Amino acid sequence: YDKKKLPVIEKKINIKYLEGNSLKTKSFNTYFTNKGPIMAIRDGKWISLKSKNRNTASLIQSWVRTKAKSFEEYQKAMDLKANASNNTVYADDKGNIAYWHGNFIPVRDTKYNWSDVVDGSTSATAWKGLHNVKDMVHLYNPINGWLQNCNSTPFSVSGKHSPTKANYPSYMAPDGENFRGVAANKLLDKPVKYDLDKVIAMGYDTYLPAFEVLIPALLKAYAQLPQSDPLLAELKAPIDILKAWDYRSGESSIAAAIAFEWAPRLNPIIQKVYIDPGEKDQIENTSAFVASARPNELLDPLKATLADLSKRFGKWEVTWGEINRFQRLTGAITERYDDNLTSIPVGFGSALWGQLPSYRSNQFKTNKRYGFSGNSFVCAVEFGPRIKAKSILAGGNSGDPKSKHFNDQAEMYAKGQFKDVLFYKEDVVKNAEKTYQPGN
Known part of the structure; x- marks a missing residue:
């Protein structure tokens, strides 16, 4: 050393x-x-590996930020600089909103690529203390009145009022933009007077901005086919469906089914959402791909998609809800799935393509796809003298398949329908199914 x-x-x-x-x-x-x-x-x-994984300050911070009664108290909790893993979004009943991109951030030499392994034999790569919170990527009370956090770049967290990338070292926020961030910015940029239900409705907007880039490129590739090419007739019906599509997902959408099955067959670079400093982000990679893709790079995957759907379902004209299902059989972390057992259609898709109500599904030695990632617990909160909140869970509150609360929220989850949160004691007591005295 x-x-x-x-x-x-x-x-x-x-x-x-x-x-x-x-x-x-x-x-x-x-x-x-x-x-x-x-x-x-x-x-x-x-x-x-130098890692912050054993620290009393982390436990203290988790406790005191939960107990904070004001923005000032919450900021003091953040000053502990003990949160090594998460972005933080804050809101309170005084109308304050805030965003911090990380919290435990060591000061490092910018000559090194900190997304990779660095030379540990020199003190040049040693951490040089921690950044102060005021020097981290953060934003307090932007004048447009909103923040969004879609696990994307913090430099679009509040539209044009976001922090400026050039003001921070690259290792502090290497995250790139993704299509979910694009969707959130597009919606929030429209002036709307929100209430709780409008917030939920916005969070369940089904627009898919990735296909606003990909589908026109596919249509252009199809239009370039020579009149003698058999693909012209073979792909006409699905192309017509995609041409008329509004880029929204839904249970009854055949276009969404084709698009969700087709897009993963394209160049995998368009699915890369975690990037290193200096690399292109998902938006840039997707734009570059469609600009340089040969027609067969778009049309051959569509042909393969239609063949695969026909093999699995006997026809390619299948709605997204027929393919994309919610099923909870055991409650195990690694769930099992079965086409022959009851499942529920879901109209949402993966956040990869910009879906705000994220529902990532896959085949598990099955013909249908089953959700395994995405929105699991979703809650909308209105702060004030008395808290109002609504929430939904993926399936139910119980992990016991025999419980009536194992799947009692499944239909609501699939529709984006929320229930009231019982926050106050009198509401809990009023709705209790069973009560007990600790120790009895």
Whole structure:
């Protein structure tokens, strides 16, 4: 380290685990440098990891921010700089809104690419303390009155009133724009007087901005086919459907079904949402792809999509709701899915294509697709003298398949219909199905 020899610490760690009914022990020989534990070997070199994963301040921050009664108290909680993983959005009953892009951010040398492994043998790559909150990417009370957080760049968090990228080191916010962020900005930029139901309706807008880029390119490729090409007749019907499409998803939409099945067959670069500093983001990659794609790069995947749908369903004219299903059978983290058992149609799609009510689905040795990621707990809150809130869960509150609350929210979830949140004690008592006294 800095041309000096430092010891590598060797430590034996014993891990106990259950095998059947027997408690067994396995020993691991582990190694630590001054940076942290050796976690991997790449290109013959050991990689040690410096990580913030054991810290009392994190626990304290989680507690005090929950107890904060004002924007000032919440800011004091953020000043602990202990949140190593999340972006934070804040709102209160005084009308304050705020956004922080991260919280525990070490000061680093900008000459290095911090999205990759760096040379650990020099102090040049050592963390140089932490950034102060005032120096992090953040925004308080923008004049347009709104914030959005779609796991995309913070430099569009509030439209044209967002922080300026050039004012921050690249490692602080390498995130690129994605189509969900585009959708949110487009909606929020329209002047609307919101109430709770309008907020929910906006969050469940089904517009898909990615296809506003992809479909015109497909139509152009089709229009360039020579009159002698058999694809001209073969693809005419689906092309006509896509030409008339409004780029919205829905249970009854054949166009959405074709688009959702077709797009993943295109160049995988358009699906890349996590980028390194200096790389093109999803919007730029998609625009570059359609600008340079040869007609067959768009048309051949469409032909393959139609063949696949016909194989799975006996025809390609299938609605999105027939394909895209919600099914909860066991409550296990890794759920199992079965085409022969009851499922519910869902009209939403993946956030990858800009869907705000995100519902990512896939085949699991099945013909139909089943949701496994996306919106799971969704809540809309109106702050004031008395809190009003509505929420929905993916399936139900219980993890027990025998409980009536295992799937009692499934239909509502699939439709984007919310229930009232029972926040106050009198509401909870009034609606209680069963009460008990702790200790009895």
